[in-house]
Amino acid sequence: MSFLLLIEQVLNGLQFGIMLFLMAAGLTLIFGVMGLINLAHGSLYMIGAFCAAAVAAATGSFLLGLVAALAGAAAAGALVELVVIRRLYDKDHLDQVLATFALILIFSEGTRWVFGSFPLFLDVPDFLSGPVTLPGGIEYPLYRLALIVVGLLVALGLYLLISRTRLGIQIRAGENDREMIAALGIDIAKLYTIVFALGAALAGLAGALVGAIQSVQVGMGEPVLILAFVVIVIGGIGSIKGALVGAILVGLTDTLGGIFLPEALKLFLDPSTATSVGSSLASMAIYILMAAVLILRPAGLFGARA
């Protein structure tokens, strides 16, 4: 277990966490402003990945693929908001769960119908392929490093959007007091559609970016969605800052746990048992982290209420 490996794994964990943040930020924003739990957020992630893969394959340009992912996911998000989601704001959580579960079924099967059951592949663009040498002599894939940078830039952009712009003021008003934004003469229906499309675009971006290092296939969104839920439970619902901290915690725990738990157990157990028990434990590590947060701080690390 060398120091270099540790750094590499920390970077992997960071990259994973940052991608989770893109998902969790949208979810938490949508919950914060509209009070909606959206299970179909994973479908928007998938739509982003498919748009990127299809456009990149047709045009040969990864960047055009990314643009398509953002536009496609945002458009799908806006459409779904207009047709279905806006009928759910006044309904209880059970109805929201069921309706957005129904949307998963429709999106997943629809995508399977259009693209078939085989995975698509999205290649890392040439200008981002290959390793890069970091200070200290660590070789690390340039693309993954780019993901970390892009993710952090998006986080910064989101922070500026919410703290500095007119839309941001409206979003914050919406989180605090829904009646107030109506009183301020803001078009709530339009605001909601914009927020939902924004969340969808973030999910689509994450899907496209991750699509280049994993395969693009139906059902790719839901495991990420559930991890994003874990992130939100840990970070505290409605808090973008909580989403960022929670996402990085989850990313690091998952990645480092998979490496270090088997190693640590080898100190007590024979190697093959250590490997199997260690990997089983590692698969549960983030959920154990979630349980610990629930016991210590039921409202999450940055939750509003204790």
Added chain:
Amino acid sequence: MTELVLETQDICKSFGALRASRNISIGLKAGEIHAVIGPNGAGKTTLIGQICGTLKPDSGSVRLLGEDVTQLATRERARLGLGRTFQISSLAMEDTVLQNAVLGALGAAGNPWRFWQDALKDRALREKAESALERVGLQDHARTRTAELSHGQRRQLEVAVALTKEPRAFVMDEPMAGMGSEGSKRLTEFLDELRSEAPILLVEHDMDAVFALADRISVLVYGEVIATGTVDEIRSDAAVREAYLGEDA
């Protein structure tokens, strides 16, 4: 001085910069109705929350039957004998009136861990529930769904549910609100008799009822008790007239 059944000692509660309760000390003696009045926003709901255990005071204590209950949960205070009615009815709306009353009896019995017998056929629970309904005059509505009751009837049911527990002290949050004059009059008569069973801390806007019923009145303004006294004392208190009655009358 007689033993106080229920009292707050110097309780304070702030929400951010807002000081909703400032060193409030009020007591409830056996056999009395003690009314708490005050303009909207005076902190009456916050006070009730702290007495009943949904809010914890920042400092000070709440005592019930001589025991310090400041750290106890709502249900533990209920078990010790605190009966409460809500300003906004909080009943099981889909259930019948009788089911709500039986729930009260079930709480008094303290054992909900029976999974097979029919709750409505349990003799002890049912008798207790029915006699409480009869006392508030809802016996003819036992099978009505609670959602179909009028606002006034829901208030009566609130009182009935509280009665099933045979509490040692009542806290009633605006029991007259939403009632017609006939209903208010009947409830006034009923509360008048009830005080001999258990004293009542009454938060009420209906001044006719307050002046007709209260043995003592405390006036709450901006989180502070500015005066406590008999009806006559309060009527003639200069500070009260200025801060409250003057504006209202």
Added chain:
Amino acid sequence: MIRETYLNTLTLGLFVLIPAWALMADEPFTITLMTRAAIFAIAAIGLNIALGIGGLVSLGHAVFFGIGGYAMGILAYHAQTYTPVAEWPFLIDGTKSMPIIWLVAVIVSSLAAFVIGSLSLRTTGVYFIMITLAFGQMFFFFTISWAEYGGEDGLSIYLRNGFPGLNTLAPIQFYGLCLVILCLVLLFTWRLSKSPFGLALNAARQAPIRVETVGLDPTRLKLIAFVISGAITGLAGALFADLNRFVSPTMFSWQTSGEIMIFLILGGVGRLYGPVIGALAYVALEHWLGGLSDYWHIYLGILLLLIVLFGRGGLIGLASGRKVAHD
């Protein structure tokens, strides 16, 4: 009310008549479909206690379904390989006996429900939904990495487990067993809904502060409801594993949790017979729509969306014209 009673009687009638017809017409596949429906109904009745009466929107009931399944898989696997389940702290052998398997399934899923419920009930609302979903995923990944019991591929059991006095290999006999369990679970749920516990739980869903004020603990009521709910769904999982003679991590997946919820929604939440009618409708849809199109989940999704947006109360609600359950 009267129409609802007719509908309930009709449904139970179908659970007798269809298999009787299938037996005479020698259509064993139909009996298998009906067995599937009966088992799904039991799983959804379990969820109905938590969700319908207690108001707990659990998206993690696959955990209990899966635990029931793996209870059967692990015990039967050790019995068929003549290896002990555990040698420490004392020797535990595998078994091929259904009653023992059911008992283990019920106990282990109750324990899991107790732990998950204790953690999840520290919060409410959306948090509860997300946490139950997450714990489901935890079990899913755990079984995938559990190489000893087949990992991702799951476990196959060669022969269906036995029940004293029955030939469980005969589809109709196994079906009969499942139907009897379904009826017993229905009877229990009916009594429970009218019992003091049911009354208090029902109130804890509608007005938790009221339950507090009468001196009861709404969270404890909900926790016990969650445990009972998990136990029943766990029993269904053991039966489902025996129907397929196969268990795999899929039983723990979030889709399974969603499906159990769909059974309930199709029929009608909070109604005694809702899960029964919903499970039957689901199996029928799966059979017919699945025969028409590979993409039948699209139609299921649309149907579900329509029920949520326009027809709360499920099929019973639509047929009886009443939105609110029970009287």
